[in-house]
Amino acid sequence: MIERDAPPARPARRLSFSWAGLVPFFLFSALFLGLPLAFLALGSIADNKTGAPTLANYGALTTPTVATAFRNSIEVSLVTAIVGGIFGFLLAVAVILGRLPRILRSALMTFSGVASNFAGIPLALAFTYALSAQGIVTLLIKGIGINIYAGGFTIFSKLGIEIVYLYFQFPLMVLIIAPAIDGLKPEWREAAENMGATGFQYWRRIALPILTPTLLGSMILLFGNSFGAQATAYQLTAGQVALVPLAIGNQISGDVLHNVGLGYAMAMGMVAVMGISIVGYTLLQRRSERWLR
Amino acid sequence: MSGGGPAIGSRAPGALESVATSSVAEDRPRRNWGSPWAWIIFLIGVLYFTVPLIATFIISMRAKPLFAGYTNSFADSRFLSSLTYSFVIGLITVVLSIALVVPTAYWVRLRAPRLRPFVEFVTLLPFVIPPVVLVFGLIRAYSRPPLPFTNTDIGSSALLVFAYIVLSLPYMYRSVDSGLRAIDIRTLTEAAQSMGAGWFTILVRIILPNLRVALLSGAFLSLAIVIGEFTMAVYLARPAFGPYLALLGANRTYEPAAVSLISFGVTWLAMIAIALIGRGSRTRIQVGGAH
Numbered sequence: 246m247i248e249r250d251a252p253p254a255r256p257a258r259r260l261s262f263s264w265a266g267l268v269p270f271f272l273f274s275a276l277f278l279g280l281p282l283a284f285l286a287l288g289s290i291a292d293n294k295t296g297a298p299t300l301a302n303y304g305a306l307t308t309p310t311v312a313t314a315f316r317n318s319i320e321v322s323l324v325t326a327i328v329g330g331i332f333g334f335l336l337a338v339a340v341i342l343g344r345l346p347r348i349l350r351s352a353l354m355t356f357s358g359v360a361s362n363f364a365g366i367p368l369a370l371a372f373t374y375a376l377s378a379q380g381i382v383t384l385l386i387k388g389i390g391i392n393i394y395a396g397g398f399t400i401f402s403k404l405g406i407e408i409v410y411l412y413f414q415f416p417l418m419v420l421i422i423a424p425a426i427d428g429l430k431p432e433w434r435e436a437a438e439n440m441g442a443t444g445f446q447y448w449r450r451i452a453l454p455i456l457t458p459t460l461l462g463s464m465i466l467l468f469g470n471s472f473g474a475q476a477t478a479y480q481l482t483a484g485q486v487a488l489v490p491l492a493i494g495n496q497i498s499g500d501v502l503h504n505v506g507l508g509y510a511m512a513m514g515m516v517a518v519m520g521i522s523i524v525g526y527t528l529l530q531r532r533s534e535r536w537l538r
Numbered sequence: 539m540s541g542g543g544p545a546i547g548s549r550a551p552g553a554l555e556s557v558a559t560s561s562v563a564e565d566r567p568r569r570n571w572g573s574p575w576a577w578i579i580f581l582i583g584v585l586y587f588t589v590p591l592i593a594t595f596i597i598s599m600r601a602k603p604l605f606a607g608y609t610n611s612f613a614d615s616r617f618l619s620s621l622t623y624s625f626v627i628g629l630i631t632v633v634l635s636i637a638l639v640v641p642t643a644y645w646v647r648l649r650a651p652r653l654r655p656f657v658e659f660v661t662l663l664p665f666v667i668p669p670v671v672l673v674f675g676l677i678r679a680y681s682r683p684p685l686p687f688t689n690t691d692i693g694s695s696a697l698l699v700f701a702y703i704v705l706s707l708p709y710m711y712r713s714v715d716s717g718l719r720a721i722d723i724r725t726l727t728e729a730a731q732s733m734g735a736g737w738f739t740i741l742v743r744i745i746l747p748n749l750r751v752a753l754l755s756g757a758f759l760s761l762a763i764v765i766g767e768f769t770m771a772v773y774l775a776r777p778a779f780g781p782y783l784a785l786l787g788a789n790r791t792y793e794p795a796a797v798s799l800i801s802f803g804v805t806w807l808a809m810i811a812i813a814l815i816g817r818g819s820r821t822r823i824q825v826g827g828a829h
Contacts, residue, residue, distance in 0.1 A: 267645055267653060267657065270638060270641075276700075285675045339579040340576070359809045362766075366766070366798075367798035370594065371593065371798055373787075374594045381597070415583075475668065475670045480768075480787060494773065515671055
């Protein structure tokens with residue numbers, strides 16, 4: 246980002262104090278971001294008994310229960326990022342370019358703001374009321390002869406978590422992707438049509454290639470959003486599905502792994518996955534700015 | 539284009555209309571109705587969005603007598619006390635967050651632009667550190683001397699506020715920073731200084747009023763997030779609204795449905811407030827959330 250701010254007015258004398266105004270901010274960050282993170286990081290490379298440096302805690306991440314939690318978390322996040330990303334994109338295209346009444350667009354944007362923040366306990370409860378074995382929707386479609394629970398489905402499962410997570414995933418996608426779709430210039434389409442391109446060819450050869458970095462970047466953000474989510478799954482499954490945030494939560498409540506260091510290593514593993522996804526998002530975002538904006 | 543007229547070079551992006559069909563002639567009769575596939579996708583979205591809410595509403599109305607789910611909730615003293623607790627915590631969070639972020643963003647723009655990448659990096663860290671990891675670290679760091687926050691009620695609540703400030707940092711900072719971009723802080727500062735104003739006066743009487751929109755939208759978003767927040771509150775054992783709702787959901791039938799809808803309504807109000815505040819403002823408002 247290029248900033249146009251002029252250099253400080255009186256650089257010669259003020260320079261040494263230019264950081265002084267940021268002391269409260271750095272103090273706060275150090276105390277409530279840096280210190281907790283340092284505790285986890287140091288704990289993750291320390292032996293539980295002796296405190297000596299070790300990598301054994303990270304090695305323990307491969308124990309079956311922990312590995313399963315990571316696999317489940319990554320799977321749920323991947324599925325909801327891809328499905329939520331695609332459907333959110335289609336939804337945004339529908340209201341922005343689909344010639345729907347204008348009011349639907351602003352309604353969807355406001356609602357997306359609400360829904361992307363409507364997570365946690367109330368969301369899990371809402372889906373329980375709709376899709377549990379005695380849920381309204383389950384009974385309703387049972388009435389017309391479809392018993393979704395006969396096939397072994399339950400809302401308190403991995404698939405159930407995915408269905409519920411989508412409720413905040415694709416509104417978030419709508420919010421992130423809408424500016425990019427707005428950025429598609431009408432001239433591009435007109436130029437393509439003038440050269441005889443069909444609507445499909447325009448999307449295949451022009452619009453989608455331009456949007457691809459933004460689409461991928463947004464999906465990565467969705468991945469991180471789902472990976473860090475804890476409250477919704479906590480309420481929904483009561484711990485029946487092993488996810489990393491739930492495992493860390495259990496570790497806070499009591500040393501359920503009987504290995505404090507492993508808890509720290511799990512937390513650091515989570516930070517690593519999130520960090521990689523944010524870096525990926527930033528890189529793709531930078532690339533997408535070549536055409537959009 | 540759909541109108542069949544000549545292509546016009548500089549149209550506003552929002553005026554873009556035709557994409558679904560390529561035939562100009564077929565376009566005309568349907569143009570006011572939108573393309574069918576757009577409607578189908580939109581309706582699927584509406585269905586998915588509304589069905590869980592409708593189900594929640596139906597359950598909440600099954601209580602006998604009617605509205606008992608709602609009246610029982612309001613009569614429950616823990617409902618009001620937990621909601622009040624979360625609201626107060628939310629307000630304190632917003633005030634402290636503004637007090638922390640505004641001077642920082644102002645100072646970065648005015649005096650320390652070279653530190654900008656570093657400050658931005660720090661404000662984005664909460665995206666990388668999930669709430670459950672942050673609260674884990676906070677508890678381990680502050681449950682022992684020299685700073686045994688978690689040993690007392692007030693200490694735990696203070697820790698919760700600090701955690702929420704961290705949580706709201708990305709939204710607040712970006713909101714305030716884009717607000718500052720829209721005003722000429724250098725000229726305002728120099729004008730105020732030439733009339734003898736000190737830093738505190740400049741911040742409180744010049745910068746803050748000019749950031750109204752950015753601050754209010756950041757404040758409402760933070761409030762909406764904090765009031766329903768569960769993870770941090772439950773592990774710090776605070777009597778907040780999120781943990782109360784979780785407990786209710788495990789023990790009662792109709793009341794949690796009613797309370798869920800109320801909580802949805804609170805989020806809805808916050809977002810409408812943000813939309814109203816942002817109307818006609820050049821400040822870009824962020825409404826993505828954290829879970």
